[in-house]
Amino acid sequence: MQGLMMDVPLTITSIIQHAESVNGHKEIVSVTRDNPRHRYTYKDAFSRSRQLANVIAGWGLSQGDRIATLAWNDYRHLEAYYAAACSGYVCHTINPRLFPEQIVYIINHADDQFVFVDPDFWPLIEQVAGECSNVKGWVVMATPENMPETQLANVYCYETLLEGQSDQFLWPELDENAACALCYTSGTTGNPKGVLYSHRSTVLHTYATLMPDALGMSGGDVVMPIVPMFHVNAWGNPYACPVAGCKMVMPGNKMGDGATLAALIHEEGVTMSAGVPTVWLNLLNHLRSEGLRVDTLKQIVVGGSACPLSIMEEFDTYGVDTRHAWGMTEMSPLGTANAAGAHRDLHTDEEFTRLRMTVGTPIWGVEVKITDDDNKTLPRDGVAFGALKVRGPWICSSYYKLEGSEAHAEPGWFETGDVATISPEGYVAITDRTKDVIKSGGEWISSIEVENCATGHPQVAEAAVIGRMHPKWGERPLLIVVRNAEGADLQPDALKSFLDGKIAKWWIPDDVQFIEDMPHTATGKIQKTTLRDIFADYQFPDA
Numbered sequence: 001m002q003g004l005m006m007d008v009p010l011t012i013t014s015i016i017q018h019a020e021s022v023n024g025h026k027e028i029v030s031v032t033r034d035n036p037r038h039r040y041t042y043k044d045a046f047s048r049s050r051q052l053a054n055v056i057a058g059w060g061l062s063q064g065d066r067i068a069t070l071a072w073n074d075y076r077h078l079e080a081y082y083a084a085a086c087s088g089y090v091c092h093t094i095n096p097r098l099f100p101e102q103i104v105y106i107i108n109h110a111d112d113q114f115v116f117v118d119p120d121f122w123p124l125i126e127q128v129a130g131e132c133s134n135v136k137g138w139v140v141m142a143t144p145e146n147m148p149e150t151q152l153a154n155v156y157c158y159e160t161l162l163e164g165q166s167d168q169f170l171w172p173e174l175d176e177n178a179a180c181a182l183c184y185t186s187g188t189t190g191n192p193k194g195v196l197y198s199h200r201s202t203v204l205h206t207y208a209t210l211m212p213d214a215l216g217m218s219g220g221d222v223v224m225p226i227v228p229m230f231h232v233n234a235w236g237n238p239y240a241c242p243v244a245g246c247k248m249v250m251p252g253n254k255m256g257d258g259a260t261l262a263a264l265i266h267e268e269g270v271t272m273s274a275g276v277p278t279v280w281l282n283l284l285n286h287l288r289s290e291g292l293r294v295d296t297l298k299q300i301v302v303g304g305s306a307c308p309l310s311i312m313e314e315f316d317t318y319g320v321d322t323r324h325a326w327g328m329t330e331m332s333p334l335g336t337a338n339a340a341g342a343h344r345d346l347h348t349d350e351e352f353t354r355l356r357m358t359v360g361t362p363i364w365g366v367e368v369k370i371t372d373d374d375n376k377t378l379p380r381d382g383v384a385f386g387a388l389k390v391r392g393p394w395i396c397s398s399y400y401k402l403e404g405s406e407a408h409a410e411p412g413w414f415e416t417g418d419v420a421t422i423s424p425e426g427y428v429a430i431t432d433r434t435k436d437v438i439k440s441g442g443e444w445i446s447s448i449e450v451e452n453c454a455t456g457h458p459q460v461a462e463a464a465v466i467g468r469m470h471p472k473w474g475e476r477p478l479l480i481v482v483r484n485a486e487g488a489d490l491q492p493d494a495l496k497s498f499l500d501g502k503i504a505k506w507w508i509p510d511d512v513q514f515i516e517d518m519p520h521t522a523t524g525k526i527q528k529t530t531l532r533d534i535f536a537d538y539q540f541p542d543a
């Protein structure tokens with residue numbers, strides 16, 4: 001027997017309709033090149049999205065065609081997200097930090113028809129446009145006076161295009177399984193792979209992220225997504241905020257600037273924010289050096305890489321709860337969230353410290369398991385390490401135009417490429433990327449845990465651990481460190497003694513090497529492939 005409920009398609013067009021009728025007066029504040037503090041409302045935003053939809057309707061595209069963006073977090077980017085997807089096209093967000101040849105590859109692989117570009121990225125477009133012959137037009141997201149000088153053909157000004165357009169547009173009725181957005185992984189090995197989100201998966205992910213123990217935004221929150229809209233849809237914030245009715249604060253090209261972030265938090269009353277650990281290091285450095293407070297800020301979400309305990313503990317001193325989350329491009333991205341800080345009174349101090357080092361429990365909708373090399377499911381005892389696999393309605397079932405990926409080898413599951421433990425209470429702890437695992441004498445060492453401890457040293461800015469050949473143990477860990485301003489006299493032995501007692505004795509790296517700058521990927525993660533290249537010929541002193 002079938003249920004008797006209405007079959008209303010789950011599309012993100014419903015977010016516009018809901019936000020306009022319920023939260024239309026809430027503000028969106030953006031930093032852009034032509035206005036350091038642009039402000040308007042959701043009503044204004046979606047009215048301009050309809051103007052933009054009228055512009056796009058004149059381009060003669062077919063439904064499902066890809067329209068790309070290469071832009072910061074700001075109001076024009078938000079307008080483009082909705083105008084493209086709700087008109088029945090796919091909004092392909094491009095990460096400007098990818099190598100130019102990767103950008104050419106993904107523009108051509110996605111067969112992007114038009115590209116919206118922030119003026120900051122215009123030099124990049126000048127470099128790659130000649131190799132992107134299918135692109136019919138480049139739209140610079142600026143006012144006429146901020147347009148770049150260029151010899152390129154088919155270059156349009158965003159504000160000029162919108163001028164005089166009607167703000168009436170009848171959004172088409174879309175199939176909920178139609179694609180709405182496309183994002184490529186950063187491809188540390190091989191070409192980037194495309195993850196194609198559907199309206200349905202995005203709506204379900206939005207509901208899930210809004211749960212109290214997930215990201216848990218409410219209408220009273222002022223949310224500042226620092227995590228970029230150009231990678232995995234800013235962890236879904238551009239969808240969740242209009243639904244919840246949060247005021248949004250978008251830092252534009254100042255996302256890495258601690259001083260601007262502190263000013264935005266203070267002046268706009270930001271209560272919640274989301275970003276990768278490096279962003280928080282910048283903010284904390286600024287607050288510490290200037291003696292500032294962030295009194296309105298209640299919660300930050302940290303993900304993308306492991307969050308060192310030292311970051312969480314420093315935020316504690318500001319009265320800010322750190323919510324550690326884990327996910328990936330292929331998961332829309334949210335998989336787990338750690339809300340232990342919101343239930344602080346349920347845990348002893350010791351238990352709380354142990355729990356907060358994990359990435360929390362799976363959010364409802366995401367199933368997880370760990371398996372061994374023979375694909376046997378491992379116990380949830382908090383000890384057994386295994387390949388972490390996931391499934392759920394917002395997890396990719398295959399890559400765009402790429403059949404038979406290894407990650408999809410087990411039917412119905414996606415292999416994340418992470419190694420993890422799961423505790424009896426369901427807390428997931430990420431120990432490594434599969435390709436970064438260090439095996440010493442046949443036993444695994446968690447590089448993430450060693451890095452977390454090393455980052456807690458007061459003279460360390462950033463730390464990474466890689467495995468290097470060792471004649472006796474096969475592999476041993478080598479700790480690579482960037483010292484901070486106070487760290488000039490930091491010596492290897494001092495660091496090793498610091499780690500002693502915090503991690504298993506045999507996990508303590510055999511040696512420490514100091515470097516000036518840590519190499520990072522396009523999504524801000526430490527680039528271990530580059531470190532392995534730099535230290536390719538390295539030999540341990542005792543080896």
Ligand code: ADP
Pocket residue numbers: 184185186187232302303304305306307324325326327328329330359416417418430432433521523525
């Ligand atoms: P990429 O394009 O580099 O794959 P993603 O943002 O999709 O970028 O990266 C996902 C990966 O980032 C995860 O598989 C995991 O290895 C790592 N990651 C994300 N969040 C965390 C976290 N909280 N702790 C440890 N690793 C994390």
